[in-house]
Amino acid sequence: MEAQQVAQQVARRFTELYGARPEGVWAAPGRVNLIGEHTDYNDGFVMPFALPHQATAAVSRRTDGVLRLHSADVADDVVELRLDDLAPQSDRGWTAYPAGVVWALREAGHEITGADVHLSSTVPTGAGLSSSAALEVVVALALNDLYGLGLQGWRLARLCQRAENVYVGAPTGIMDQTASACCESGHALFLDTRDLSQQQIPFDLAAEGLRLLVVDTQVKHAHSGGEYGKRRAGCEKGAALLGVDALRDVPHAGLDAALARLGDEEEVRRLVRHVVTEDRRVERAVALLRSGETRAIGPVLTEGHASLRDDFRVSCPELDLVVDTALSAGALGARMTGGGFGGSAIVLAEAADVETLTKAVGEAFAGAGFTAPRVFEAVPAAGARRLA
Numbered sequence: 001m002e003a004q005q006v007a008q009q010v011a012r013r014f015t016e017l018y019g020a021r022p023e024g025v026w027a028a029p030g031r032v033n034l035i036g037e038h039t040d041y042n043d044g045f046v047m048p049f050a051l052p053h054q055a056t057a058a059v060s061r062r063t064d065g066v067l068r069l070h071s072a073d074v075a076d077d078v079v080e081l082r083l084d085d086l087a088p089q090s091d092r093g094w095t096a097y098p099a100g101v102v103w104a105l106r107e108a109g110h111e112i113t114g115a116d117v118h119l120s121s122t123v124p125t126g127a128g129l130s131s132s133a134a135l136e137v138v139v140a141l142a143l144n145d146l147y148g149l150g151l152q153g154w155r156l157a158r159l160c161q162r163a164e165n166v167y168v169g170a171p172t173g174i175m176d177q178t179a180s181a182c183c184e185s186g187h188a189l190f191l192d193t194r195d196l197s198q199q200q201i202p203f204d205l206a207a208e209g210l211r212l213l214v215v216d217t218q219v220k221h222a223h224s225g226g227e228y229g230k231r232r233a234g235c236e237k238g239a240a241l242l243g244v245d246a247l248r249d250v251p252h253a254g255l256d257a258a259l260a261r262l263g264d265e266e267e268v269r270r271l272v273r274h275v276v277t278e279d280r281r282v283e284r285a286v287a288l289l290r291s292g293e294t295r296a297i298g299p300v301l302t303e304g305h306a307s308l309r310d311d312f313r314v315s316c317p318e319l320d321l322v323v324d325t326a327l328s329a330g331a332l333g334a335r336m337t338g339g340g341f342g343g344s345a346i347v348l349a350e351a352a353d354v355e356t357l358t359k360a361v362g363e364a365f366a367g368a369g370f371t372a373p374r375v376f377e378a379v380p381a382a383g384a385r386r387l388a
């Protein structure tokens with residue numbers, strides 16, 4: 001559906017629910033990460049791009065300290081909350097994401113006096129494609145515009161991350177929210193998560209006869225669970241043992257010496273090795289894209305997967321099967337994307353090979369007795385914006 005049609009549909013539903021037309025309609029996308037995994041909470045580099053799948057919000061202001069929330073994707077009626085009652089980790093449902101954003105804005109001193117919100121999203125949930133960041137960012141952008149807060153995309157991303165870390169209680173990094181807020185159509189976003197400096201890297205696969213497939217394994221993941229937090233804590237331990245602020249500060253050239261200093265801390269050594277080599281892979285991928293050698297990023301992606309599987313240990317049999325099958329069937333590169341423990345993989349391929357690859361992955365899943373994966377093609381889409 002065209003953006004304008006979506007906006008009209010969401011506005012119409014808002015009007016039915018709340019009895020007046022919304023003041024505006026906004027959209028914010030999900031993302032895939034091309035390369036740079038589990039580096040964002042180590043102050044490192046990432047390179048995501050926005051998906052055409054997005055969360056859309058119709059929103060109006062209120063003046064009575066009430067927040068009303070409704071989602072087209074959930075069976076709930078309108079949920080009504082008092083702004084003064086919003087408290088971290090008081091809510092385990094979907095409303096925690098939009099409510100968390102309102103809480104984070106107010107906690108940062110912005111005067112928000114209430115809102116009516118109707119949300120609708122096409123970003124698959126639990127698929128590692130940042131459905132929660134899309135919900136957060138779309139609400140943050142709407143309130144930023146309506147209340148005239150004048151916050152830039154990176155600042156909204158920080159507030160959304162705070163909503164997710166403190167209000168929802170998931171210890172995630174800054175990549176997903178920044179991708180949703182700041183990506184541009186036709187580009188991947190090269191982001192330095194230390195200072196949030198950004199460069200838009202042209203990424204037009206179709207022009208080169210290439211395709212990027214997203215394979216959603218349908219294995220649901222969640223980052224509020226313990227494994228993500230354990231990896232993060234392990235990385236922080238590594239930085240402390242090495243006497244640096246963050247693993248970003250371990251230079252690639254000094255990696256062997258750093259690993260030697262970690263002695264018998266085998267678990268931490270593996271985490272450190274992943275993060276330091278992954279930052280390097282992002283830099284290599286950026287350099288290759290800049291020099292027009294897009295096909296050459298394939299092996300960099302595949303190396304990244306091996307590192308996540310063997311050193312960081314956040315893959316799973318379904319993700320490994322996508323990667324192995326795709327590579328045997330002629331893909332240029334493949335890797336899991338997002339936090340891992342399920343979710344999605346990406347496959348870089350020649351356009352002509354897409355059909356064979358998709359079939360091979362489907363057959364491999366059937367052969368292994370896994371649920372059939374959902375495969376779609378990803379084209380870098382626009383970041384968060386106002387639709388109406």
Ligand code: GLA
Nearest residue numbers: 037038172173174175338339
């Ligand atoms: C999740 C988190 C991100 C990032 C990735 C792993 O998507 O939300 O902050 O840490 O995992 O790269």
